[in-house]
Amino acid sequence: MPENGEMNTVLPGATPTRTSPWRLCVAPMMDWTDRHCRAFHRVVAPGARLYTEMLHARALLHGDVARLLAQAPGERPTALQLGGSEPRELAAAARIGERAGFDEINLNVGCPSERVQAGRFGACLMLEPGLVADCVRAMQDAVGVPVTVKCRIGVDDQDGEADLDCFVDGLVRTTNLGVLVVHARKAWLKGLSPHENRTVPPLDYGRVHRLKERHAELTVVINGGLVDAPTSLAQLAHVDGIMLGRAAYHDPYVLALLDATLRGVEPPSRAGILRALRPYVETECSRGTPLKHISRHLLGLYQGQPGARRYRRLLTEAAVGKDTTWDRIEQALAQVGASVSVVTSGSGN
Numbered sequence: 001m002p003e004n005g006e007m008n009t010v011l012p013g014a015t016p017t018r019t020s021p022w023r024l025c026v027a028p029m030m031d032w033t034d035r036h037c038r039a040f041h042r043v044v045a046p047g048a049r050l051y052t053e054m055l056h057a058r059a060l061l062h063g064d065v066a067r068l069l070a071q072a073p074g075e076r077p078t079a080l081q082l083g084g085s086e087p088r089e090l091a092a093a094a095r096i097g098e099r100a101g102f103d104e105i106n107l108n109v110g111c112p113s114e115r116v117q118a119g120r121f122g123a124c125l126m127l128e129p130g131l132v133a134d135c136v137r138a139m140q141d142a143v144g145v146p147v148t149v150k151c152r153i154g155v156d157d158q159d160g161e162a163d164l165d166c167f168v169d170g171l172v173r174t175t176n177l178g179v180l181v182v183h184a185r186k187a188w189l190k191g192l193s194p195h196e197n198r199t200v201p202p203l204d205y206g207r208v209h210r211l212k213e214r215h216a217e218l219t220v221v222i223n224g225g226l227v228d229a230p231t232s233l234a235q236l237a238h239v240d241g242i243m244l245g246r247a248a249y250h251d252p253y254v255l256a257l258l259d260a261t262l263r264g265v266e267p268p269s270r271a272g273i274l275r276a277l278r279p280y281v282e283t284e285c286s287r288g289t290p291l292k293h294i295s296r297h298l299l300g301l302y303q304g305q306p307g308a309r310r311y312r313r314l315l316t317e318a319a320v321g322k323d324t325t326w327d328r329i330e331q332a333l334a335q336v337g338a339s340v341s342v343v344t345s346g347s348g349n
């Protein structure tokens with residue numbers, strides 16, 4: 001048994017055949033996938049493609065680029081997600097992103113928040129396929145890295161299969177789009193909060209599978225509702241890539257299992273993952289980064305494991321204390337290890 005008494009499940013019967021650089025992606029998530037989170041996810045899943053939080057193109061043009069685009073050492077490959085609908089602004093922002101070392105520029109055509117709609121970007125752009133194509137072409141003319149799009153299967157009443165086909169066919173015909181990420185549920189632009197728009201409209205994976213059948217030339221990445229490794233891997237029989245959002249954040253060990261399975265290696269232990277992050281945590285803290293800015297992303301690591309609640313509590317306490325050093329995290333780890341060795345069923349949650 002590995003250190004800390006953990007069972008590192010190797011997934012049975014997984015025979016993924018696709019080897020696209022997009023085959024395992026972590027979704028862009030505002031306030032969540034900041035550089036500290038990405039540093040952690042990189043340790044969890046060395047083979048995954050990571051996405052930043054959405055940044056509005058204008059924020060990049062007028063803001064503190066070094067701060068907005070800071071990356072953790074070794075976090076690449078990472079895609080920068082941009083919001084906007086002004087082709088020239090997006091092109092200039094994409095150029096800045098490429099210069100900063102991002103491997104891909106992704107356009108957000110899926111966010112339904114009212115603030116975003118008021119700015120005429122995000123999901124409401126699905127109603128303006130010509131403008132999306134203009135934006136993509138402008139960005140493609142500006143950068144050499146792939147320009148990709150993340151969209152929904154539809155919005156409001158424009159949510160038939162023919163509508164999605166029309167949207168994608170137009171993009172493929174008039175741009176050099178090679179990669180499309182599809183959140184497999186529609187968005188309601190009025191009446192639902194962003195949170196509800198991630199839970200209420202039903203998932204329709206079949207729609208995305210048929211889109212891939214229709215566009216063999218397009219790398220299609222499926223997103224939405226993938227919560228465990230076996231069902232996520234099963235998607236790779238139909239599409240080129242899977243993108244996990246909430247599950248990657250709340251239960252990051254799922255990512256470790258997926259990544260290890262896809263790379264044909266043994267999954268690391270949870271404790272091994274945490275210890276591998278130590279140099280990053282120590283360097284950041286020595287520069288004055290509050291520990292809680294990093295530790296908040298680590299709380300899900302023992303999700304579903306005996307001792308998970310104790311781990312979360314100790315990590316939270318460690319982050320609140322003033323004398324926070326790695327030793328405090330080590331103590332939290334030791335507590336989980338002790339708990340794991342004495343608790344035999346999943347009673348710790």
Ligand SMILES: Cc1cc2nc3c(=O)[nH]c(=O)nc-3n(C[C@H](O)[C@H](O)[C@H](O)COP(=O)(O)O)c2cc1C
Pocket residue numbers: 027028029030031032053054081108110111150183198223224225226243244245246247
């Ligand atoms: C807190 C949070 C923030 C999000 N921010 C973004 C964002 O900035 N850009 C984006 O394209 N999608 C964003 N999303 C949507 C996710 O990328 C993803 O499409 C959605 O959560 C569905 O995937 P999941 O079921 O695997 O979580 C966000 C989701 C969450 C939970």
